[in-house]
Amino acid sequence: MTVRLGCIADDFTGATDLANNLVRAGMRVIQLIDVPRGGAEQPLDADAVVIALKSRTTPASDAVAASLRALEWMRSAGTEQIYFKYCSTFDSTRAGNIGPVTEALMDALGTDFTVATPAFPDNGRTVFKGHLFVGDVLLGESGMRHHPLTPMTDSNLVSVLGAQTKRPVGLVDHTVVAAGAEEIRRRVEALRAEGVGAAIVDAVSNDDLVRLGAAVKGLPLVTAGSGLAIGLPANWGFAPSPAAARLPAPGGRRAVISGSVSGATNGQVREFVRAGRPAFSVDPLRIAAGDDVAGQALAFAAAHLAEGPVLVYSTETPDAVKDVQGRLGAAEAGELVEQTLAQVARGLMELGVRQLVVAGGETSGAVVRALGITGLRIGPQIAPGVPWCAAALPGGDTLHITLKSGNFGGPGFFTTSFDRLDGETA
Structure with a gap:
């Protein structure tokens, strides 16, 4: 072809x-x-x-x-x-x-x-x-x-x-x-x-x-x-044609990882937290101090995944980001967060997560590499510019994943994305 x-x-x-x-x-x-x-x-x-x-x-x-x-x-x-x-x-x-x-x-x-x-x-x-x-x-x-x-x-x-x-x-x-x-x-x-x-x-x-x-x-x-x-x-x-976007049926637990600092993603985090859903904030300063932040995030997720989607996020306002970068350096702060969120992603797979939303370009790159994903089949649209995708995992499982640009999606994106996946796959 x-x-x-x-x-x-x-x-x-x-x-x-x-x-x-x-x-x-x-x-x-x-x-x-x-x-x-x-x-x-x-x-x-x-x-x-x-x-x-x-x-x-x-x-x-x-x-x-x-x-x-x-x-x-x-x-x-x-x-x-x-x-x-x-x-x-x-x-x-x-x-x-x-x-x-x-x-x-x-x-x-x-x-x-x-x-x-x-x-x-x-x-x-x-x-x-x-x-x-x-x-x-x-x-x-x-x-x-x-x-x-x-x-x-x-x-x-x-x-x-x-x-x-x-x-x-x-x-x-x-x-x-x-x-x-x-x-x-x-x-x-x-x-x-x-x-x-x-x-x-x-x-x-x-x-x-x-x-x-x-x-x-x-x-x-x-x-x-x-x-x-x-x-x-x-x-x-x-x-x-609907056939172009068809993916396998989804299964497994659901989670969100957010490393974007955009205004849109900040709003999505606030909406998720406001709705009373489980969310864990990743603090770069605690990572730099040697705390096992990834382990703490995974323990939190393990206690809440049965309830529905769990959010692990490092999203902050521009002023907060500048403050952290001033203390740690921009490159070091970004690298610390990316490595931690990548470690969280691997741990979430071990906890049975098979539907994953990732927000932020740099974060998405770190996550897909950490999970060893080499290719994605592109599926149905969730919001303009954001589709669900399917990736084959070692052992034959399928991971449904969406990699969201920080600026995209409405306030309720972190929850409505999973609703869209149900019923739009075959």
């Missing part, structure tokens, strides 16, 4: 976000955790493959190297088009990593042009006149300006990407996009003639993304958030 689309995602939650949109549009999707060793020697039972990297916040040179390894593997699988996926809030710094990875992929593919748009209107991410909006506010005025690793203070994506690339960056504005795919193609050809190597594309609705998807048919490389995924499958004749 031909793999039509090969996707390289710069974090784990973003990978499932992208895969979710492809499945909704009718493609059967496999998500791989990091680049498999060797080439794709066996035919893949999928229309699209997503390789999830942990490259969003690594040094730019490391992100480029990892992305090129993923591209080499995609080529061995015979993919027809490459999709570089980044966050819908364009998370990066002036040093990268979006620009350097984009240019490295362009060079490797021998293409002189690509598009860039993080727009995902279903989750309130829109691009107008080259400026990124988060809900009703500009990116630089949103909560992303306080992000501990990639603070975003400039909303002008032409400026942001231009600071990271050697190639000139242009704009395909909304008047062109609204006129349709053919007009987008004309604008692209005009930009190429001017020597522009990448163009930010406006999108304020799903219809805009569908028009853009048709316009980039045959382009060797596209770069975007997950939104553009809704406009690409039709280029190969795919249409929405």
Whole structure:
């Protein structure tokens, strides 16, 4: 079977976000955790493959190297088009990593042009006149300006990407996009003639993304958030189908692990606790002091799992995070929490958890690696950008898992996600 689309995602939650949109549009999707060793020697039972990297916040040179390894593997699988996926809030710094990875992929593919748009209107991410909006506010005025690793203070994506690339960056504005795919193609050809190597594309609705998807048919490389995924499958004749999202029936106990510091996840934690559900807070300072916080969290979980979902979280407000980072250092604090939550995840599996919600990109990466997960079958959507997935565990068990970007989902996500899984699998 031909793999039509090969996707390289710069974090784990973003990978499932992208895969979710492809499945909704009718493609059967496999998500791989990091680049498999060797080439794709066996035919893949999928229309699209997503390789999830942990490259969003690594040094730019490391992100480029990892992305090129993923591209080499995609080529061995015979993919027809490459999709570089980044966050819908364009998370990066002036040093990268979006620009350097984009240019490295362009060079490797021998293409002189690509598009860039993080727009995902279903989750309130829109691009107008080259400026990124988060809900009703500009990116630089949103909560992303306080992000501990990639603070975003400039909303002008032409400026942001231009600071990271050697190639000139242009704009395909909304008047062109609204006129349709053919007009987008004309604008692209005009930009190429001017020597522009990448163009930010406006999108304020799903219809805009569908028009853009048709316009980039045959382009060797596209770069975007997950939104553009809704406009690409039709280029190969795919249409929405429930069969694309079917997973095995769920079983086992239920738990939530949250390491995100986003405003949305903070709200989800508060709602879970407010509802009187069992929750254990992981304190980085206690970890640093040598306390067995993971053991305490697992003892707490063991006492409550029979009651329903248990939450283990390190989620805190931006001010609290800054305070901890000031005492321990940003890198050390993050590493301590990730290692602890990964240890908790392994322990939860031993306690019979087979339905697991994980919140936060860095946390998701730590958890899937700790559990030895190498691939995921993408299933039904829980909320925009967030699907349930199924992973095979050693011994033949199936783990149903969702890897949620910190910014996604409503206040009740931690409980409604399990309700969605019941009845949506076959």
